[in-house]
Amino acid sequence: MSIETLIKRIQNIMRQDAGVDGDAQRISQLVWMLFLKVYDAKEEFWEFEEDSFESIIPEECRWRNWAIDNKDGEALTGDKLLNFVNNTLFPALKELPVDAYTEKRKAIVKSVFEDANNYMKNGTLLRQVINILNEVDFTEYEDRHAFNDIYENILKDLQSAGSSGEFYTPRPLSEFLVEMVQPKVGEKIADFACGTGGFLISALGYMDDQIKTPEEKEIVQQNLFGIEKKPLPYLLAITNMILHDIDSPNILHDNSLAKNVRDYKEDDKYDVIIMNPPYGGIEEESIKINFPVALQSSETADLFMALILYRLKKDGRVAVVLPNNFLFGDDNSKVAIKRKLLEECNLHTIVRLPKGVFEPYTDIPTNLLFFDKTGFTTDIWYFEHPLPEGYKKYSKTKPLLIEEFSLEKDWWNKREENKNAWKVTVEEIVERNYDLDIKNPNSTEANSEMKSSDVIIKEIKSSYSKVFEAIQRLQEEIDNE
Structure with missing residues (x-):
């Protein structure tokens, strides 16, 4: 049976439950169960490897002790299952004893359940969902890798779930950005609005060939860092990282903008930053005051750009996705942020994407900005990503493919003008009052x-x-x- 069929079976069951309202709740319901099953599989491995390993989860609340149906008539179902989940499982996991000395791989259980909820009201339907999930064995190599397919299906559903889709970045886009900034073993890599962890996983995959020893693998895992504000993508990010053998993910459930940027020290800075910051959001005054007055924008994406400038190491590299309005915006804070960007960093490349890359969430045209902290900007190369022949725009049925970035990759090191590429001097940008929205003259x-x-x-x-x-x-x- 295909993973897509498995997910559809689960969703069809959930649609019969009166407690689950809409795609976002169905996804949230599925994800906390998926996390517990994945975590239980990891605990089996830790128990095999470490004689002294003890689970932080109470015995009766471990997936293996309540969720498995041995077909002996003893499995919890109906009202008994519902009562156990609502009155035993969730209270126990939300109140796990965690302190500064608790191992991170254990502490994450409490953090992912702090905002999780059981929406299902029918215990019989809940049992059916659990039984389908148990058809996947995450202790087996093949099934563990099948999680990627499960994960992709969840992301596609998130993309269609209205506002919940804002943290979905197509995999071809994340892989291209990572390949262009070329993260290396030993470098600190961050995403300050990491969503479901796509950029960090792409970075991990890119560095896979560089990792030669267990020590290097540990270094890479310790140097991947993410922050996610919303509970559902945070839970997905943790689950995603664990399935990629990152036992103690450095993913914080927090708001990256909530700390004063003036307080960041050298240890808080990163060699590589890869992001698709949320845009269109409005930040309140208590967040804006964490930035210098000139940079205090109400637009979320602007503040993340300012944050990047404060958390990028000398010689560090950045790849970031931004909407068109950042390029042409002429309000005082946007202009100040762009001025700071060009004066403190080398904004060497802007890849202009056509409409539809983020369909169906939005068809707003977006741009990929690449810059490094090696000096000020002298000129900027633009590359207009062409639509495939016959396309008017990308869509859910005609998505962006990784192969299409071969044009940019072939051009990247040659840097010659052609029908897709052109260069603009920083003097021209300054004359335009830092308007970066320059159309392709070719x-x-x-x-x-x-x-x-x-x-x-x-x-x-x-x-x-x-x-x-x-x-x-x-x-x-x-x-x-």
Whole structure:
């Protein structure tokens, strides 16, 4: 049976339950159960490897002791299962004894359940869902790798779940960004709005060939860092990291913007930052005051850009996804952030993406900004990512594919102007009051627009001449009277 079929079976069961309202709740319901099952599989491995290992989860609350149906008529179901989940399991996990000395791999159980909820009200349907999940054995190599497919299906559903889709970044996009910044073993790598952990997992995959020893693997795991504000993507990120053998994920459930940027020290800075910050959000005054007055924007994406500038190490590298309004925005804070970016960093590349990359959540055109802290910006290369032939825009049924970035990859080290690439000096950007929204001068569409503008100007001049001539004739008539 395919993973997609398994997920559909679960969702069809959940739709029959009166307590689950909409895709977002169905996903949330599925994810906390998936986490407990995955965590139980990891505990089996830890128990095998470590004679002294003890679970932080009370025995009766471990997945193996309440969720497995041995077909002997003893498995919890109906009201008994519902009572156990609501009145024993959730209270126990939310109140686990955790302090500064608790191992991170154990402490995460409490942190992921702090905001989790059981929405299902029918214990019989809940049992059916659990039994389907138990068809996947995460202690087996093949099934563990099948989690990637489960995960992709969950993400696609998240993408369709209205506002919940804001933390979904297509995998081809995350892999391209990571490949361009080339993270290395020993470097500290961060995503300050990590969502479900896609960029960090892509970075881990990119460095896989570099890792030669268990010690290097441990270094890489310790150097991956993420923060996620919302509970559902945070839970998904933790689960995702554990399935990729990161036993103690450095993922915080927090708001990256909640700390004063002036307080960051050198130890708080990173070699590589890869992000798709949330945009369109409005931040309250208590968040804005964590930034210098000139940089205090209400727009979430602007503040994340400012944050990056404070948390990037010298010689560090950044790849970030931003909407068009960051490029052309001319309010004081946006201009100040862009000025700071160009004066303190080398913004060497902007890849302009067409509409639909983030469909169906939004069709707002986005841009990929690449910069490093090696000095100020002298000029910026632009690359316009073309749509495949026959496409008017990307969509859910016609998504962006990783193969399409071969154009950018082939061009990246050569840096020659062509129909997709052009260069702009920083002086021109400054003259434009830091407007970075520069259209492709080499495209047919752009040239067509420019020709149209020329025609319009000629028409205006012609009209002006005719009006001027009419005024002169009228003046002459008046003078002759």
